[in-house]
Amino acid sequence: MNRRMLLAAPLGAAVLGGGAFYAMLRGLQSGKFDPRGVPSQLIDKPLPGFTLAGFGSADVLTAKRPVVINFFASWCVPCLDEAATLMALSRRGVPIWGIAYKDKALATANFLVRNGNPYQRVAHDDAGSVAIDWGVTGVPETYLIDAEGIVRWRFVGPLPDSALDGLSKLAGL
Amino acid sequence: MIAELGHFGLAIAIAFAIAQAILPLWGAHRGDARLMQSAPALAQGQAFALTVSFLCLIWVSVSDDFSVLNVAENSHTLKPLLYKITGAWGSHEGSILFWCLILAWCGAAVSLFGDNLPASLRARVIGVLALSACGFELFALLESDPFTRLWPPPENGQDMNPLLQDPGLAFHPPMLYAGYVGFAIPFAFAVAALLEGRMDAAWGRWVRPWTLGAWCCLTCGIALGSWWSYYVLGWGGFWFWDPVENASLLPWLTGTALLHCAIVVEKREALKIWTVLLAIGAFAFSLSGTFLVRSGILNSVHSFANDPARGVFILGLLALVIGGSLLLFMIRAPLLGASGVFAPVSREGALVLNNILLCSITAVVLTGTIYPLFADLLLHSKISVGPPFYAATVYPLAIPVFLAMAVGPLLSWKRTALLPALVKLWWVALVAVLVGIVCAFGMSALPALFMAAAAWMILGALADIIERIRLFRVPLATSVSRLIGLKLSTFGTTLGHAGLGITVAGIAGMSLATQEIVLVHPGQTVELAGYQWTLREMHDARGSNYNARVATISVMRDGHLITTLSPERRAFTTQQMTTTEAKIHTNLLRDLYAVLGEERDGAAVLRLHDNTMAPLIWLGALVMALGGLCSLLDRRLRVAVPKRAVAAMGVERA
């Protein structure tokens, strides 16, 4: 009996492993499993304190309403993809404040002229240190801060149109 | 047309493989000699068809046929010829076809060199090989066909990743795949033994050469990969515990344990269950490695194109092959026959300890590699497992292995005492401790310990030979004649164990490596490790598909010119990527290593290394492989099945 169990153990382990890998593959296909994604540490925590040319965390708190903060850059190709979506979002009345990551002021301004400016306010994080405080690893990344200044939601990558409804609701609209 | 021919070749190979899987296995089951005799011809047919197919793939690449999707994605008219040929196995589809090719050759090899095997065993081995080949060839045909057409064909291809455009590409994958796939043969032997319900000493002797061959190839393949990343990546690293590297280490560790176990089956008919499990395990790890790299699950520099759909197919294949063989193991293992009994302190006991330790290291490396995936899946927690983890867990497990390696060969079979063996090693222990103490002055504790272990391993291996020729205890002439009379496999053991010692010494020695990153103008000199490195000048150069910036650095010591290094920085036009080409000067005991970085206002960023004992790392692996080769050439391994002598007067045939 004991021997039988020992002999069956490798098969058991293989079956468990196989099942788990299958679950991972399904997760990859559905998007639920992302080996490369870095989860945000800020969810349900107050937004990091910062002061930049353009606006600072104090301004977000004084606004006393939900604000969407979008990290972007003129040199970022996926940011072009989400430009239209952001414009649509701003037209719905959601306040979007942009932070230009490691960009030059002139290039940022040109980008906004070329692709439309969805941002009510724009800050310039030339050194990228504020982005690091937010745990940002690349652009674009979008965050929703609620009226109390708590980070509630984060999206990595160009914002898809399908996120518009959910985001508007979270923003209280 | 050639692409279609290649495609057709693949399809024909599958047909052969199906026949090769069904007929011989059925024949062995029924004892039908004619069906069993069909195995070699079918195996050779499959190998031929796949060879034609692969040659077609090389042809379309060399002839710049961009209507073939694989060529359009990976090649370019300006790509050098060497890489057009060797790039055939650089892409995902090409590498799968290459895998199938080697698997088919394995079957053909058993058919050609397996005349010494009894008919039923040979038929079963070839049949099981065909089953795996079937699966992979179907995968190649259905999910990753290298011969898919692209219409309209583009003017030119996208060129290959510049990192792969290196001579290392020519040798690393074939050697590595030969190792991975080569373990299919011991796997097939193990499954055949389970099917037959019998495993005896002769089986142990027959399986050994195939295991040795695969192990040698895998050792060389891993060493080549490590060396390749060392001189391509530009900062002297040679092992990163990257998931894909670990995926190659797992079959190697299991294969080493298998190698040792097979000896015990042969000599004492013991450890049969361990041997079967290890044989299945080694191939299972090879297969799983393939899966992990191509599925998108792994986060690695080596990962091929991520395609979960392909992953599901391969997972299914794995379920059949690994699940099937383990199920067979569970049911049939008890039938393998009585096992020889041995005392805990004996050579068998030492080999069991070897198994336990190697399997533990395997388990730890496996856990470290897949833990982040499981933590993410089950606990939704994202963690990383990197080199610091492996250093903390694998090194403590490796030390007992190093210690046991010198003692094991000195123990007798069945039952012996430990103390006499240890006493024979007194001088080895003394030298090892001295080495450790001396090194502790210049190195930190762990590398010094590893140097002592290396000395123990190398001298311990020599001690084995010295014992056998009874040096200093019999006249010198007698010792010499004993030395000449020693079997090749003894030298195999010595070289194998000493080789590992050399590698460990190299790894420990690298802790002494020094480096400098400097910004210098032409004419300036940098002092590093007692050498004077002077940047002489910078100039432009051109390759067929890249533009390069070359720096000339002369390295002097005490006024003598040691060498001139010309590292490059290459900008590839099509792929828009820049690579650095490090230049190395070696005297086999240390490497002088220079890399060129960016240039600023006429000055260049240089990264200079003095890599102490780095060459020993790969020399040690070479010595290990040489040891394997020695054992492989041992004539005793080619023992045949006894044939009943036929009477001199012709036997009348009906």
Added chain:
Amino acid sequence: MRALLIIAALLFVTPLPVTPAWAISDPAEALPNAAQEARAVELGGQLRCLVCQNESIEDSGADLARDLRHIVRQHIAAGETDAQIIAWMVARYGDFVRLRPPFRLSTALLWASPLLALLLAGGLALGLRRRAAPPPPLSDAEQQRLAHLLEE
């Protein structure tokens, strides 16, 4: 077309411009104090480059890696301990940034794996061991024969 999609996917949130992963660092990055620089290199070797495939910030040429290297050196020069710097990084990027996984309940199995593996393999070895079967007990007739022989 597929090629364009693949390239687009690769650009998906990669911080551009991409410095190749094999680019060597800038000599100006190094701290003037050699001991502090050595500490920075060692600490950097324990921090993962978050936008690369499995490299440390010391080994990577990515922009983010360079920024993080700079931050590590700033904090070391300011006198912080290794633990403080790692905690700073973890507060922003989570445990993912540590190449040496933390000791937690969730990583208990991971860190216990060497011991567990030894126990498991050892147990397997013991469990699979065949002991020499004791000779079957003698039958009555054989017992009598034995007694008879011993008397002689």
